[in-house]
Structures are given as structure tokens and as C-alpha cells.
Amino acid sequence: MNNERNKLIPELRFPDFMNEGNWEEKKLGDFGRFFRGLTYSADDTSSKGLLVLRSGNIQNDTLVLDKDLVYVDKECADELKLLNGDIVICMSNGSKALVGKNAEYKDEYDGKITVGAFCSIMRPINKFTKYLLQSDAYQSFIALSIGGGNINNLKNSDLEEFKCYTSSSPKEQQKIADCLSFLDELITAHTDKLETLKTYKKGLMQNLFPQVGEKVPKLRFKEFEKEGDWEYLNGNELFDTISNKNHNSDLQILAITQEQGAIPRNLINYNVIVTEKSLESYKVVEKGDFIISLRSFQGGIEYSNFKGICSPAYIILRKKNENSENEFYKHYFKTDFYIRNLNRNLEGLRDGKMVSYSQFSEILLPNPNPKEQQKIANFLSSLDSLITEQADKIEQLKLHKKGLMQGLFPKVKA
Template sequence: MNNETNKLIPELRFLEFVKDGEWKIETLGNLSKEIVEKTKGRKFKLMSITSGLGLISQLEKFGREIAGESYKNYYVIHKGDFAYNKSSTKLFPEGEIALYDDEVVGAVPNSIFTCFRFDINRIDPKFAKYPFINNLHGNWLKRFIAVGARANGSLQVNNKDLFSVPFAYPSLQEQRKIASCLSSLDELINSCTHKLEILKTYKKGLIQNLFPHGNEKVPNLRFKEFEKDQEWEYLNGNELFEPISDKNHNSDLPILAITQEQGATPRNLINYNVVVTEKSIESYKVVEVGDFIISLRSFQGGIEYSNFKGICSPAYIILRKKKAISVNQFYKHYFKTDLYIRNLNKNLEGLRDGKMVSYTQFSEIQLPNPNPKEQQKIADTLTSLDDLIREKTNKIEELKLHKKALMQGLFPKI
């Protein structure tokens, strides 16, 4: 938007439209019509909404279709129609508006959706979806929704307020150019996301084959140079790792947050802010690079590896390898296998959720301890995959940030 003249002109514009002047602005109600057609029992594709993903089939979301007597009152939607879901989510606190882009005729519950169809002679639906992704409607509707109304997720939104949303738009030609640009970026993001999922699936399958199953002593998949080696040795946890309680520090080391997603990471790197006193920090334990921290509280696998030197709460148990012949990165991956987590859970039967796992309980579980060279080979292979996954994840985040910035520039501020 041109701040000097306060006109409806975007900051970024394709060259062929630079001289087109201001965008028009009208209410959603003037540009679209509410859809009131109901199924009346006719069979259509049942749709639901997933925050951030838009409209997806109930079969895909729930594994089955969920509709009872009320199905006859469901709204019928066609390709190019929009559905507003009157449920508050973290991403869309005032509800989400999604484009229906399926050739098959769909149906959505009339109790939680308001549906509408744009006049395609003025608005291209593929263009229109992007202002809603930017939460155009939410920024408008928040003035009509009481603060407490979002508490249980269900929103009381008057259709009159929804259809009063101000909607800015340029010529159809410019709309299509913008839609084409952003949809190409969406396709690239989707392609990268698909490749990321393939990598994650491949890693999961590889882990299942690089470590023995159940009571087996040899993995299904073994690197050629180790095929003739003996069976893997198994030792109790306390034979490989010992608890460390080193509090010899000047409180100048970074405080580590222990999470299942990030492992042991300095709090300032992940915006994890917890107020602690200088006195309490004195009792914190030193964590060295390569240490493991038992953080299991919810029985989902929580023995975390530290890539950083720092300090952590004395509530955590820090593990350090005893034997120079064991490879830390090998156990970093092993502690995240389904097999180890199942074994750990068996050992925890009877404990209440939320109770810290003790070193004794950790010690009672046998751990594989193959040839150090084989450990290193497995660790290097899985770490290389982790690097690829991290690289692909970062690429996706960069693309999403680029898209967000592009959308802010391609649409004028209202």
C-alpha cells in the first residue's frame, strides 16, 4: 500500500499492472452469494477441515465418514466454493475460510459451516483463497466475537458480520497473475514437503533394519564389512552409562531446555523462556557435548542427546558413557527406536504419568553394544540422513517465509 496517498495499491506489483491504479474494495456479501443448498439425503463426499490444511475428506481425516440424521441438512459445495468453519484454532482464532478445490461434489455440516460462492465474473476463487490464508476475515471478525467465546472452540458468528468483511481486488487478469505466482510457490512447498516425508519414512525403515528386533542378536540389514562379524553384545544400561552430577560452574554456561523435539538445546535458541533465580542456577548440573539427559515424563521416549555444553535443572539425570569403545551417536539413534521405547515402557509399568524415570530403571534395560566400527558406521549413516532431513526442513521454512513476505507485498493493507 502506498502510505503517502493511503491508496489501495500493493507494495509489489507485476510490471504490466503498475499503471492500473487502485484496487477496488467491496464487502464479501456484494461479491459472493451464500450457499444454502442442502443434500436432502443425496450422497456426496463428506468434508471436514484441518487447521492450516483446509478442507479434506472425512475418510482421510477420521478413517471413516461421520454423519447421522443431520446429514440431510449438510450444505452442498462445488469446486471453487468457500467454506467458513466457525471453530477457533491456534492458527485461526476467529475461524478458518477454505477453498473447496475438488471436482467431486462435497458436503459439510451446516451446524459449523457457512458456505459461499464468488461471482466468477469479478473474483477468481484461486486468487480469493490467499487473503483468507492471510486471515483477512479474522482481522475483521475479531471485533464482533466476545473474548470468552473462543474458550470452547465454538464461535458464535453472525453471517451478517461475515459477509461484511471488506474484500479488496484488482482486475481478473491481475488476480490470475497473483494466483499463478503463489500457487507455483505452493506447489514447490508441497513437493519439498513430500520429499521430506519420503526421507522420514526411509529413515524409519532403515532404523528398523539396522537394529535387531526383539530377542535377535543380529540386525536384518548389515553393512557388507560386518556381515561375518559375531552377534551383537548386550549390556545393561549401567554398564555403558553412569549418572553425572557436576555442579562445578560459574553460572555462565547457557541453560539448556530438554525437549523431545529439539533434544538438549540452549533456551535462547528456541525461545524457551522460564524465569529462574541466580540462587537456583547454582544447583544446576553441567552437561557436556555428547551427554544424554533422562527427561522421560510421558513415556514417549525421552532420553535426549546434547549437542551443546551447558547447564540444566538438577531434576534431570545426566548420563555419560563409561566405555571409550561405545559411540554416543549410535545410542542417540537407538534410544529413539520403537523397540527401546517399548522396553522402557515395560519397565515403567505401574508408574504414574509424569514421574521421572530413575537411573535404576534405565540400568535394568539391556542395550546393544556391537563392534565400535559398526556402531560408527550406523551412526554416520543415520546422522547423514538427519542432515538431509534438517536441510529439507529448513528449505521448507525458508519457502514459507518467502511466501508470507510475498503475500504481504502482493496484497494492499486494508
């Protein structure tokens, strides 16, 4: 053991523990017991029964219990039934990025619940333990464990042997756990607020635009209450399809995403190699254009805040009518009823097949007074700003927690 390992002292330490001395090296197995998940077959699945969590239920360090759920008509050993404070760990997955991901079970489910065979349960001895599984040392260990070849699998014994570093003082461990738990609660509270804002916006959108078959929205700004019915036009009366390939391949390449619309690839680490020859066929996208993507029948039509180029596989739409506002349609194309309407017009469309311009054109689009369009767009965009601001707060809190953890745990060189 070299001198670096002999100095197991974190950069940040609570005043009460300044004189506690070095931290000590232990194995993760000293901090709890591990149980591999339940094996079941397709014949065991049911509409009710024992809930089995899988790797897909571990998202952003939390357990998702409202979608992608599997129930089995099968019993499991008592030790495999999740208890409050247990840690669910992804042990095997087609994607290496997911192996080792984990989340605490907080007794959120009122019923019998376990994990599938591609996951394990760690039953920790204290709250401090879960932060060992969030540390940089743990991330490095996972990367090394699955780094070679096509091995995307961990065994319980692998995790039990993980060398971690901890204070010998249970009180210091508890102090660290309390500090980080407070931050976790703050992040959760802000995340709940973010979801509330998103739900609020979604509800407003359902009322600020007419439902299918209606000519006026349920909610209308006072100054437009006497404007009468909204006008409806076919998609091709409002938007042209654009296929401009007049560029020198010097424009930024745009990725088309459901969450962020059209966005420069370098902003989302979208690393796909494109040859110079291929770039020649790419289409120019102007700021304010819309893009029909392969996933438009799932998530609507995307909007671009950037000028750039995109794959010729995409269909680019540009407004042709001066009496229409881009921002208005940016929101309208993301409403549930527009997406449902799009799907009704595309009966027989299968995943992987592009929505055509002619199919888009067949759908009637609302075209109210431009001032009313602008009012609705401004209102919804102001909500978007609040949502973005709230999401930024969450990211800042997560960065603060990450930095704090780097200080509260010793840095150890191999």
C-alpha cells in the same frame, strides 16, 4: 478514508495490470458464503459414518486427514458437506493462537465429510479468496477480533465484515492466485519429499538395529557381516546418571524437546521465567549428554548438541564406556522398538511420571563393535543432514511466499 487508504496499489504488480489503477476495499462476505459447523454429542460418535473435521485437523495451513479423526452416525445439511475448494476455518478454541487458522479442502477424502461446530466452512467464489485469508491484513484482523479478554471465539458475521483489499480486475485476481498456487504446489512437492526421506530413514532404522529378541540386524554393512552377534549390556553399564549443579547460573538454559532434543530456550521462543534461586538447582548438561524427559516413554531419550543447564526434574545420562558412540545411541533411543521396550519395562507408568534411572538401567542396550556403531551413526546422520536441508528448503519457500504476498497485496495503515 485517509490518503493512505486512497492509494490501494501493491508494491508488486504484473506488467499487464500496471495501468489498472487502485485496488478497492471490499468485505470478505463478498467473496463467498459461510456455514457454521455441525453440532453433535458424544453419543453420536461412531467408528464410521460422517467424518467431522475439528480445529486440530488444521495444521500448517493444510488439513490433516490421517489422524485425530471423528466419525458420527448423523446426517448433515447438504450445505455443510465439504466441497473441493472450500476453506475450513477454526472459529473457537482454547488457544487464541489457533483461532482464525484455515486450510483449503482439496477433495482428499472419498466419503461424506464436514466440520464440527467450532469450525466454519467458507465456500469461496474463486481461488484468489483463499489468499485473502493468508494475508497480513487478515492476521491483523484476527488478532484485533480476539485480542481483548478471554474471547477465543469468532462468528461468521465477524469474518463476513472483514475489510479486505482486492483488484477490481478478475484477471488480475486470477494471475495472483495462479502465481501463489504455483508456490503452494512447490511447497507441497518439497514437503512430500521431506516425508519420504523421513519414512525412508525410519525404515532403515528398523533394519540397521536388531529387533527386540534378535542379536543381529537385518541389514549390515558388508565389512561387519562376519562380526557375529551384537553384545548387549544394561543401561547402567553404558551410561552414568549425572547431577552436576556446579555452575554460576551463567550457562544457557536448555529446553528439552522431542523434535529437536535439548536446545537453547531462546532458539524456540520458550519464554518461561525462572528465578535466580531456582537456577541454582539446575543441572549442567554437556554436549553429547542424553536427557530422560517426562515424555521419554512417548518419544524416546533426547540428545544434547549444546552445553547448558536444565531443570533438575530431568535425568542426565553420560556415556561411561569408551567402546560406545554417542551418535549411535542418539539414533537408537529414537527407534520405535526401543520406545516400545521402554514402555514394556514401565508398565503402570502414567503421563506426568518420570522414567527413573533404575528403570532405564533394566533395559538391555546393544553395544556392537565401535567401528560398526560409527558406521551406522554416520550413515543415519547423513540422512539427518538431508532431512534438515530439505526442511530448510521448505522454510525458505514459505518465507519467499510470505514476502511475495506482502508485495502483491497493498499495505494499508489504519
